[in-house]
Amino acid sequence: MATVTAFIRTRKSDKEQPVNVRFRLRDGRTGIDKETGKLYAGFQLFYTSNITVIPDKWDSKLQKIKARCVFDEKKRIIFDSAINDWKKLIKDIYSNIGKSLTSDLLDSEIDKKLNPQKYEVEPEIKTLFQFINKFIQDAPNRKDKTTGRPLSKNSLKQYPVTAKYLKEFAKSLNKKDFEFSDINQNFYNKFVEFLQKHQISYTKQGQDGHRVKKFVEKSSSQNSVGRHIKVLKTMLNEASRQGYNSEILYNDFHVFMDDVDTIYLNESELQQLKDADLSETPYLDRVRDWFLLLAWTGSRFSDLGKIAKADIKDGFITFRQQKTGTKVVIPVHPVVTGIFEKYKFNLPDVITNQRFNEYIKEACRIAGITSKETMTRTIGGKVVTESFEKWEHVTSHTGRRCFATNMYKRGLPTLAIMSITGHKTEKSFLKYIKVKQNEHAEMMKKAWENMYK
Secondary structure, eight states: OOEEEEEOOOOGGGTTSOEEEEEEEEEEEEEEOTTTOOEEEEEEEEEEEEEEEOGGGEETTTTEEOTTSOOOHHHHHHHHHHHHHHHHHHHHHHHHHGGGOOHHHHHHHHHHHHOGGGGOOOOOOOBHHHHHHHHHHHGGGOBOTTTOSBOOHHHHHHHHHHHHHHHHHHHHTTOSOOBGGGOSHHHHHHHHHHHHEEEEEEEEEOTTSOEEEEEEEEEOBHHHHHHHHHHHHHHHHHHHHTTSSTTOOOTTSOOOOOOOOOOOOOHHHHHHHHHSOOTTOHHHHHHHHHHHHHHHHTOOGGGHHHHHTOOOBTTEEEEEOTTTOOEEEEEOOHHHHHHHHHTTTOOOOOOOHHHHHHHHHHHHHHTTOOOEEEEEEEETTEEEEEEEEGGGGOOHHHHHHHHHHHHHHTTOOHHHHHHHHTOSSHHHHHTTOOOOHHHHHHHHHHHHHHHTO
16 A cells, blocks of 8 residues: 655755755555556655754654644644645645656656646637637737737737727627638728727716716827727737638738827927926926927827936936837937936926826917817728817927927938937838928928029
């Protein structure tokens, strides 16, 4: 009959040092192996547990803490119970496997019992949403193909949003999921149509006190539709690479991009914002200063904290951009120097981007940046032209656009501006240049005046 005993090994000089409790599995019976026909005698295996004990407190005969030694009673009970649990576990494993049990197999079986999550078999992926769930779960471990760095927070946030719209789309078709074979040009066309004009459901309390489900139609901009299609293509192409979808690439799924007439503040308007008296609203005063830092360094909002805490050396700020990991060296504009001196080179911690965008609009409105503007874009599949006051569309990203456009209008070489903004390609950089046709004409006129004096 198999027995399991607990014991320790130690040297006389180490009686005060904790040692691991070991276990001996023994089956002393002799017999003939049914498969090989060979005689075997005495089966014996050893296992070292993670339980430790001071040798002087160990009763080798009773295999527990010595009865007369000073020991916390609660810990004694826990320790002795653990010894018995280990014995039972090893004995059960031997009962299930028998004489073919080896030391490595014993280690493996014990690990399975202690860490079952390591051995859980992933469910077989057969549908789109099953893969998307896995994709989102694995996303924090994915790397950007260009930089090799972990994906940005914005990318990680976008995946669940697109997944939510896909599930709403499925619901609109009375479906719970899609087979990969369903993902074709017809699927794409219907999903685009859904994104352009879809219903959002919400619950509201009716007059009789009961909760009533309401529906409201929402039209998405062309760029919003494009973002979701881009994420969908990323997910589907990854599914193909992992062998879930017959290696189909979805190149025919067009990603919409609308060339929106996004606004920027010219240098006069930046000065107007700088001169505005915001002393009675300190939170607006701080947001105004943060915005000016972006407008005179060409940085993203995600790097604002790095700028605020940066050391200025020889008239330059140097750091690695959070989004791309690109190292940038930015000359310190006099406005930037003034802001650092205002706060004695200890700028306050940056607030959230959402709150920043809310406050900077208010600061620009108070500063009188109220010129009438128009914006033409595609919403719900239709071209729409909107009129607004300029302050209404100012965001944190407007600051970076201000820098690129104003420096371009100043005649600085494109590559010089790109080295500061951190843009890798001229194509991506030129999207930030928001110069109107009349401004281009004015720039050309001044250039001709200098050329043909």
